Amino acid sequence: MFACCGSSNKDVNENEKLVTQKFDRQLEQQNKESKLEIKLLLLGSGDSGKSTFFRQIQNNFGTGFTQDQLNTYKLPIQTAFLRNLQAATSIMEQIRQSVDESNSEFAQQLLQMQPEVFQTMIMSSNKENEHYTEDSTDNYSTFVDKCYKLARDSNMKTIFEAPMCYQLKIPAHVKTILQSSVLDQNYTVSVNDLVRYRLKTTQVQQISFKVQGRSFRLIDVGGQIAERKKWSAIFKDAASIVYVASMIDYDLTLDEDPSVNRMVDSLQLFEQTINCETFRSTPIILLLNKFDLFKTKVETVPLRNTFKDFKEPQEPHKYIQDRFLSMNKNPRRQIYSFFSTAIDGEIVNEIFKTSVKILLKEEMSRLGFE
Ligand SMILES: Nc1nc2c(ncn2[C@@H]2O[C@H](COP(=O)(O)OP(=O)(O)OP(=O)(O)O)[C@@H](O)[C@H]2O)c(=O)[nH]1
Ligand SMILES: [Mg+2]
Structure with a gap:
């Protein structure tokens, strides 16, 4: 006999019955509510x-x-920023518009980078990440400085002023995106940012x-x-x-x-x-x-x-x-x-x-x- 915790068989059956009844009532209530709920697709x-x-x-x-929920979008937003910067740089090249000379070497480097590299780089600069090293933080902050400098390159305004022509690869509000500081280590995500990024x-x-x-x-x-x-x-x-x-x-x-x-x-x-x-x-x-x-x-x-x-x-x-x-x-x-x-x-x-x-x-x- 496997009666548990000192209960008799009768008690167990009574308990089970009560639990089942409670569950049935909950299910009924849930069904009722989901019927009343207006479902929009x-x-x-x-x-x-x-x-x-x-x-x-x-x-x-x-x-x-909550701020914690918003911050779950930090990495996707940072990666999207880099993808947008890469796309804007690529468009500059396609339309044979040069960036400032001081940015041109970095622009070429950025064009060669695979999107997965962005993610790895951001993650390994995060102290809480298992791949974190001090070197990676230093490299990341140098990289971020170069990104911001390129994003704010005055020649980029060709794209900001005519973003509609290049819609396929970058959002129309690319200027707002590229002039933000989302790559900062201590960046915290806002709802305003969340609705501006394509995820x-x-x-x-x-x-x-x-x-x-x-x-x-x-x-x-x-x-x-x-x-x-x-x-x-x-x-x-x-x-x-x-x-x-x-x-x-x-x-x-x-x-x-x-x-x-x-x-x-x-x-x-x-x-x-x-x-x-x-x-x-x-x-x-x-x-x-x-x-x-x-x-x-x-x-x-x-x-x-x-x-x-x-x-x-x-x-x-x-x-x-x-x-x-x-x-x-x-x-x-x-x-x-x-x-x-x-x-x-x-x-x-x-x-x-x-x-x-x-x-x-x-x-x-x-x-x-x-
Ligand atoms: N300027 C402007 N941008 C918008 C508007 N609505 C959405 N966007 C931008 O358009 C992009 C795509 O928006 P999403 O809401 O992710 O599009 P989606 O329909 O959910 O796309 P999928 O998830 O791929 O199906 C984002 O960068 C948004 O910020 C709008 O009314 N005006
Ligand atoms: Mg969507």
């Missing part, structure tokens, strides 16, 4: 701004970020939070072609899709396939997603994102270069909006669109609050109240 192609939106929501409506999503992430007394769950996924096959696993019970499309993509091509125009790809992806059987009647929130960049870009890069049927006096941003809206094959289902700038927390706040009102109203009318 952030979908859209890579680099459109989904995670930027997700982080703003986490910051504004969710639990926010590709490769794992599904989700947050739960409450707005107007209702529980929401927002799910973010990677949008690059290889990531899209993971999407269907999260489709079940979604109340709405928040589809993010980048407005500046009209003259860019996919990183994954340079023969495909990014906006054409996003339009097709939007069409396939919203019209599939699961979402035929689902209300859709469409974020026409990077509107801040679009307003200046469209002045120099005409929309007609890509969309031959675009004609004045129609406004370019309305044309893009119409193109997306025309993908809806169910006239009884609404698509609510917004021109958004996800790096701006206030704008995201406003858009999200309006979307919540819309979704709650949709829910009421679905339940027959109205």
Whole structure:
């Protein structure tokens, strides 16, 4: 007989019963709550701004970020800084624009470096890392000085002033990035930095939070072609899709396939997603994102270069909006669109609050109240 801790068999059975009952009640409660929870999916192609939106929501409506959580992004942000500096240097070379003579030797060295080297170098200069040596710290601080000097090279302004032309390899706000001091040993990550760096999503992430007394769950996924096959696993019970499309993509091509125009790809992806059987009647929130960049870009890069049927006096941003809206094959289902700038927390706040009102109203009318 294996009765434990002095309990009789009867006690054990009673205990087990109580534990099972408690577990069942918890499960029931959880089921109830997850049914009441409004599940929103952030979908859209890579680099459109989904995670930027997700982080703003986490910051504004969710639990926010502790400094420890933010610091987990320190290494990816530092590595991204170096990748951006390397890309900017490479573009300088491609357009035969030289950097200052005092930077040219280092610029060549940087161009030869493999991205993995950046990571190893940063890690081995960290006192808490197992590969730390004093030498590596000295080497790192010399390297950082050279990086900052190159990033602030006055000839680099060619790229800062015309970043739109080089969009594929560097973000449009590369100037802000390269003039920051993120490589400092004692750098601590801020939310502001977090929303400005491109950190590709490769794992599904989700947050739960409450707005107007209702529980929401927002799910973010990677949008690059290889990531899209993971999407269907999260489709079940979604109340709405928040589809993010980048407005500046009209003259860019996919990183994954340079023969495909990014906006054409996003339009097709939007069409396939919203019209599939699961979402035929689902209300859709469409974020026409990077509107801040679009307003200046469209002045120099005409929309007609890509969309031959675009004609004045129609406004370019309305044309893009119409193109997306025309993908809806169910006239009884609404698509609510917004021109958004996800790096701006206030704008995201406003858009999200309006979307919540819309979704709650949709829910009421679905339940027959109205
Ligand atoms: N200027 C500007 N930059 C933006 C905006 N939205 C996003 N970005 C920048 O665009 C880049 C990509 O944003 P992400 O949110 O990582 O894109 P994503 O859709 O999550 O990309 P994947 O994870 O690859 O699917 C980042 O550098 C952001 O700072 C915006 O509205 N304006
Ligand atoms: Mg992402």
